[in-house]
Amino acid sequence: MVTRSDLLKGSSNSLLLSLLEQQPMYGYQIVKELEARSQGYFKFKEGTLYPALHRLEKSGLITGKWQMLPNGRQRRYYYITARGQAKLALEKSQLQDFLTAVKLILQPEPSGS
Amino acid sequence: MTPELIQYLESIRYKARLEHADETGVMSELEAHIEDKIHELTESGLTEAEALETCLGEMGNIKMVARQIYEAYSQGSWKQALLTSMPHLLFGLLFVLNWWHYPGWLSIVLILTLATTIYGWWHGKPTWVFSWLGYTLLPVLAVGIMLLYLPTIWSFLALLIYFPMALWWLFRIIVQTNKRDWLFSSLMLLPLPVIIGWYLAVSPSGRFTEDSLQRLDYFAPWIGLSFMALALTIAAFIRLRQRWIRVGLLTTSGLLTVALIVHYTAGRLNTLTFFGLVLVMWGVLLVPPLLECQLRTGRKISWRHRHLPAPRPE
Numbered sequence: 001m002v003t004r005s006d007l008l009k010g011s012s013n014s015l016l017l018s019l020l021e022q023q024p025m026y027g028y029q030i031v032k033e034l035e036a037r038s039q040g041y042f043k044f045k046e047g048t049l050y051p052a053l054h055r056l057e058k059s060g061l062i063t064g065k066w067q068m069l070p071n072g073r074q075r076r077y078y079y080i081t082a083r084g085q086a087k088l089a090l091e092k093s094q095l096q097d098f099l100t101a102v103k104l105i106l107q108p109e110p111s112g113s
Numbered sequence: 114m115t116p117e118l119i120q121y122l123e124s125i126r127y128k129a130r131l132e133h134a135d136e137t138g139v140m141s142e143l144e145a146h147i148e149d150k151i152h153e154l155t156e157s158g159l160t161e162a163e164a165l166e167t168c169l170g171e172m173g174n175i176k177m178v179a180r181q182i183y184e185a186y187s188q189g190s191w192k193q194a195l196l197t198s199m200p201h202l203l204f205g206l207l208f209v210l211n212w213w214h215y216p217g218w219l220s221i222v223l224i225l226t227l228a229t230t231i232y233g234w235w236h237g238k239p240t241w242v243f244s245w246l247g248y249t250l251l252p253v254l255a256v257g258i259m260l261l262y263l264p265t266i267w268s269f270l271a272l273l274i275y276f277p278m279a280l281w282w283l284f285r286i287i288v289q290t291n292k293r294d295w296l297f298s299s300l301m302l303l304p305l306p307v308i309i310g311w312y313l314a315v316s317p318s319g320r321f322t323e324d325s326l327q328r329l330d331y332f333a334p335w336i337g338l339s340f341m342a343l344a345l346t347i348a349a350f351i352r353l354r355q356r357w358i359r360v361g362l363l364t365t366s367g368l369l370t371v372a373l374i375v376h377y378t379a380g381r382l383n384t385l386t387f388f389g390l391v392l393v394m395w396g397v398l399l400v401p402p403l404l405e406c407q408l409r410t411g412r413k414i415s416w417r418h419r420h421l422p423a424p425r426p427e
Contacts, residue, residue: 027142028149045173046150047125050142051181058185066138076142 012052013061014095015042017080017088020062026075027053053078061087115161118147121169128179130294131186133237139182147172180356187359189240189351197241197351200226200248201304201344209337213329223252243290243297244347247304253279254308261320291405298401299363300350304343306393307370311336313386314378328381335377339370360398367394 019025019033027049034042056062061084064076080088114122126140147168154164172178189197203222212218226248233242257279260271290298315321315328329336346366353359371390375382382390 026145028146031146045171045177046146047143047172047178048181050139050146051178051185054139054182054185073145074141075145076138 011095012044013056014088014091016052016056017061017084017091020078020080021085021088024077024079026077030078056084060084114144115165117165117169121172121175122147124175125179125182128175129182129186131182132239132293135186143172183356184354187356188354191352193239193241194348194351197244198344198347199241200229200245201340201347204248204304205337205340205344207337208333208340211330211333213333226251238290238293240297240351243293243301246286246290247301250283250302250305251308253282258312258319258321287401287404288408291401291408295401295405296356296359296363298404299398300347302397302401303346303363303367304340306367306390306397307339307343307374309393310371310374310382310390311339313390314374314381317381332378335374339374342366342370342373364398367398 015034016030019030019037025033028046030053031046031049053062053064057064057078060081062078062080064078066074066076068074122140122144125143126136129136129139131139150168150171151161151164154167155161159167203225207213207218207222226245230242230245230249233239233245257272257275260268260275262268263271286301287298290301311332313319315332316325343366346362350359350362353362368391371387371394374390375387
């Protein structure tokens with residue numbers, strides 16, 4: 001059986017790229033956004049976010065930059081790259097096809113219509 | 114920072130085994146995340162202690178987080194794989210192409226090895242430096258062998274002084290290397306049993322004679338091939354992410370290479386020598402982690418405050 005954590009693991013790259021496509025974010029902000037937008041559905045061990053972000057960065061899909069805040073603290077903001085945007089577009093399209101296929105099976109259109 | 118938080122971060126830092134350049138950034142990010150989280154939890158009414166407990170629970174256990182960080186950073190590029198396997202390839206080529214006859218080539222390879230090692234050692238000890246470092250042990254071994262040619266009493270005295278000094282130096286190198294990762298100590302020492310095995314095959318008495326040269330000539334292609342096999346192993350090691358597969362690869366490759374030496378020397382190495390070589394190979398694979406355990410238990414936790422990379426001007 002596919003668990004929620006399996007689903008999250010399988011789509012974590014797309015979710016992270018999708019969030020960063022909208023605006024640059026730092027780690028803690030990503031966790032909060034992911035939780036808020038999925039209404040608590042996507043909740044994972046927060047320490048594992050950074051390895052995922054760093055893998056994406058190493059693949060050239062995102063880039064991280066340290067920024068100084070007015071209060072003197074520093075945060076690392078992540079930005080999606082052009083390569084990341086291309087990858088996200090491809091993954092979105094594949095996911096859309098998959099969801100359409102799943103929907104066709106779960107909610108079959110009445111025959112004869 | 115509270116002692117629990119220091120302990121948590123220090124344990125992750127220790128287990129993730131990152132290069133110094135990456136380590137500071139990764140640990141600073143985790144620290145900033147935890148501070149944000151604790152701040153938010155205390156704002157919502159939890160005490161400091163409750164907030165810390167909740168926060169660390171939601172961060173995930175140390176082993177899992179450290180393993181994932183390790184795997185995110187462990188895989189080297191193809192360029193790094195080539196650079197790391199280069200000393201094995203060079204020594205392999207020396208024998209496969211019979212260049213070992215020419216002192217010029219030998220000197221070039223040795224000087225190149227020494228220069229590359231010194232450069233890497235003083236430039237942040239990147240992963241590739243450890244395989245080069247292994248071959249800088251060769252001159253130390255060679256000097257030890259040359260001492261055998263002194264008159265008996267002088268030879269005995271020289272060895273009595275030289276061997277403890279050489280072993281102490283090797284111990285210091287292993288300790289320094291273990292600070293990065295004990296696996297790199299094993300990687301560094303991997304050619305040692307192979308070199309000892311071939312040396313015993315060409316000079317069973319321990320002394321290098323005219324006959325040894327002839328045997329060396331005869332075994333040269335196989336010696337070259339065994340170094341090439343090490344080069345392939347190291348290239349694969351650099352490209353792998355998972356730690357346990359890396360350990361398995363070094364173990365299998367080391368033991369197989371020793372078995373191949375015994376096979377190709379067709380009876381020149383007796384059973385006792387074979388088991389001796391296997392023992393040396395196990396030493397190469399087991400001494401560094403055991404040493405690390407010993408050193409770690411005696412080491413106090415030290416958390417250096419972060420020095421972040423300078424922020425980019427916007």
